[in-house]
Every structure is written in structure tokens, then in C-alpha cells.
Amino acid sequence: MFSDELAKIDWDETTAKIAAKTDADVRRALSKEHCDVEDFMAMISPAAAPYLETMARLSKKYTEERFGKTISMFIPLYITNSCTNSCVYCGFHISNPMARTILTIDQCEDEYKAIKKLGPFENLLIVTGENPAKAGVPYIAKALDVAKKYFSNLKIEVMPLSTEEYEELTRHGMNGVICFQETYHRANYNIYHPKGMKSKFEWRCNGFDRMGQAGVHSIGMGVLIGLEKEWRTDITMMAYHLRYLQKHYWKTKYSVNFPRMRPAENGGFQPNVIMSDKELAQVTFAMRIFDHDVDISYSTREPAIIRDNMACLGVTTMSAESKTEPGGYYTYPQALEQFHVNDDRTAVEINARLKELGREPVWKDWDSSFDELKIVKAG
Numbered sequence: 001m002f003s004d005e006l007a008k009i010d011w012d013e014t015t016a017k018i019a020a021k022t023d024a025d026v027r028r029a030l031s032k033e034h035c036d037v038e039d040f041m042a043m044i045s046p047a048a049a050p051y052l053e054t055m056a057r058l059s060k061k062y063t064e065e066r067f068g069k070t071i072s073m074f075i076p077l078y079i080t081n082s083c084t085n086s087c088v089y090c091g092f093h094i095s096n097p098m099a100r101t102i103l104t105i106d107q108c109e110d111e112y113k114a115i116k117k118l119g120p121f122e123n124l125l126i127v128t129g130e131n132p133a134k135a136g137v138p139y140i141a142k143a144l145d146v147a148k149k150y151f152s153n154l155k156i157e158v159m160p161l162s163t164e165e166y167e168e169l170t171r172h173g174m175n176g177v178i179c180f181q182e183t184y185h186r187a188n189y190n191i192y193h194p195k196g197m198k199s200k201f202e203w204r205c206n207g208f209d210r211m212g213q214a215g216v217h218s219i220g221m222g223v224l225i226g227l228e229k230e231w232r233t234d235i236t237m238m239a240y241h242l243r244y245l246q247k248h249y250w251k252t253k254y255s256v257n258f259p260r261m262r263p264a265e266n267g268g269f270q271p272n273v274i275m276s277d278k279e280l281a282q283v284t285f286a287m288r289i290f291d292h293d294v295d296i297s298y299s300t301r302e303p304a305i306i307r308d309n310m311a312c313l314g315v316t317t318m319s320a321e322s323k324t325e326p327g328g329y330y331t332y333p334q335a336l337e338q339f340h341v342n343d344d345r346t347a348v349e350i351n352a353r354l355k356e357l358g359r360e361p362v363w364k365d366w367d368s369s370f371d372e373l374k375i376v377k378a379g
């Protein structure tokens with residue numbers, strides 16, 4: 001399990017190593033076709049800041065070699081904001097006395113239909129909080145069953161599950177799971193996640209092994225930038241995690257995301273660090289040079305200008321026209337958002353802009369029937 005591997009990597013030593021990376025380390029990393037985590041550390045270190053343009057060129061080259069000019073488009077749907085966790089940075093935490101919503105399956109279907117009117121979406125991400133008693137696996141399975149009629153690629157972003165539960169949801173059409181570790185800092189993790197199941201670091205961290213063991217087709221990972229001041233160390237831990245998973249579950253496809261927290265305007269949780277746009281670009285290029293195959297995903301947390309620029313330089317997956325409140329497309333369009341969306345263009349506008357930039361937005365990039373085809377051929 002990855003938690004055993006993580007225990008062998010010292011946080012402070014890693015932080016010191018990154019800070020000590022030199023110009024020569026950066027140049028060595030940039031000259032390699034296949035980089036290791038040490039090279040990744042060099043590329044995200046302050047020493048690599050003067051090499052941003054070189055990194056952008058390399059990132060663009062590797063991205064286009066592997067993905068062409070395609071950008072895979074998806075849309076998230078929150079089906080509940082009911083949650084038993086107490087993440088200090090999230091408005092859906094259990095102590096917030098807000099009204100909770102768990103969409104009925106009929107309401108989910110209304111949302112699916114409303115989404116289909118926004119654009120030719122085929123990639124749907126179903127999102128929940130963590131309330132296994134009221135919105136657990138049987139509920140998610142029913143939501144998937146109905147979603148299958150409307151979308152060809154279904155992912156979930158829900159609480160970590162057991163291997164058997166991932167297998168069960170796969171039978172209901174789920175072919176991808178996104179789960180953010182939020183931070184790999186073992187001690188501080190519990191400051192941000194003091195209560196509830198999410199306070200169990202190992203359960204979350206090893207959830208990725210369980211996904212791999214269940215044969216989940218695609219796994220999405222992420223670190224929430226704004227929690228740990230040493231975000232470079234956190235992202236390095238994710239790079240170790242990615243390499244570990246690729247080695248053990250090599251049939252699975254991986255994606256990464258670096259969501260940035262913004263200062264809260266309403267007295268809510270204030271990020272411990274703000275990652276600049278240049279730093280986000282550096283990390284994105286470094287990730288692409290480190291791993292030519294990993295999907296790099298940007299959500300609508302990022303402003304349009306950044307998403308447009310990065311769509312040409314390394315990003316391969318994007319959400320569009322996202323609502324981060326449950327039932328936001330049809331049922332309850334005015335409910336409390338989980339986080340504020342910075343790119344509020346419509347799917348049609350984003351599609352047009354990406355085409356203007358020479359990109360090819362792809363609305364359907366995977367279909368479960370491809371797997372059936374493979375099975376028939378193998379038989």
C-alpha cells in the first residue's frame with residue numbers, strides 16, 4: 001500500500017532537497033527524455049524559474065506528440081452536498097447549518113437532461129460529499145444506472161470506497177474515479193480534516209491502491225494548493241504516488257490536477273499559501289515533462305485566460321460550464337456552491353475559443369463498448 005511507501009519518504013528532507021536544486025540539476029532534467037522524481041523536484045524548484053519558456057516548449061512538444069491537439073471536455077454534477085466530514089476549507093462541512101440536498105434519482109435525471117442541453121457532453125463526473133448512510137454506494141449506483149442512458153463515460157468523485165465497492169460501481173457503468181489526497185503531509189492532514197471518515201489518512205491515501213486492485217479504468221489524483229506552505233513538497237509526494245501506482249496498476253490511466261485555493265471573501269478558510277500563475281504554469285510543464293502520458297486537468301476554478309493559455313501548452317482535460325452546487329443545472333440553480341467558479345463561460349463559448357486557439361475539444365473520448373470490443377476480439 002502506498003502509505004507504507006510514503007512513510008519512507010521524509011517530508012523535511014524532500015523540502016530541503018527541492019530548495020537545494022541547482023541550475024545544473026534543472027538543465028540535466030530538461031535534457032532527459034525520461035525523468036525521475038529527482039528531476040521533477042528540480043523542475044518545480046525555484047532554480048527552474050528562469051527556464052519557464054524552455055519548459056513550455058518541451059511541455060507543448062510532449063503533449064502534442066502524445067495527445068495531438070485534443071482537449072477532453074467533461075462536466076461535474078454534484079448530486080448531494082450532504083456530508084459527515086469537517087474539512088476546514090469546505091462550505092459543505094458537517095457543522096455548517098445549511099440545508100442539505102440529496103437529489104432524488106428523478107432529479108438526477110433532470111440534471112442529466114439539462115446538461116445535455118448545454119453541449120454535447122459525454123464525459124460526466126458525479127460528485128458527492130461523504131454520507132454513506134444516506135447517499136452511499138447503492139444511491140451512487142442508481143445515479144450511474146440512469147446516467148448511462150445519457151453519457152458514455154462516467155466518473156465519480158466520492159468518498160474513498162472499498163475494493164469491492166469500486167468493483168460494484170464499475171458494474172454500474174463507472175469507469176473512472178477522481179479522489180484528491182488534498183495533502184500528503186501526514187501530521188497536518190488532521191488539522192484540515194479533524195473529524196469524520198476523511199480524518200483517516202491511510203484510508204484515503206490507500207484508496208488509490210483499492211481503485212487499482214478493482215481495475216478502475218482511470219484514476220484522478222490531486223493536491224489542494226493552499227493547504228501546505230511547501231506546496232512543492234506536496235506535489236512531489238504526488239509524483240511519487242503517481243509513479244508507484246503506474247508501477248503496480250499499469251493498465252490504469254492517470255490524471256492529475258493542482259486546484260488552487262483563492263483567498264476567501266466571506267471570512268472562511270484562508271489559504272496558507274497562494275500559488276502564482278507562473279508557479280502553476282511551471283508545475284504543469286514540469287508534470288508534462290516528467291510524465292508524457294498523464295492527463296493534466298484544469299477545472300473552472302481557474303480563470304478563462306489561464307485555461308486558454310495552458311490548453312495550448314500541456315493541459316489535456318477541462319471541465320466546462322460547471323456548477324458546484326447540487327442540482328445546479330436544473331433543480332436548484334441558486335444553492336450554495338462548494339467553491340467559486342472563475343471561468344463562467346458557457347460550454348459553447350469554451351468550445352469556440354478552444355477551436356480558435358487551434359485545439360480540438362473532444363466531448364467523447366472513451367466508451368465502455370471499446371472494452372467490449374476488445375473482449376470480443378480476444379475471444
Ligand code: SF4
Nearest residue numbers: 083087090092093129
Ligand atoms: S471537501 Fe468533501 S468531504 Fe470535505 S466537507 Fe467538503 S464535501 Fe465533505
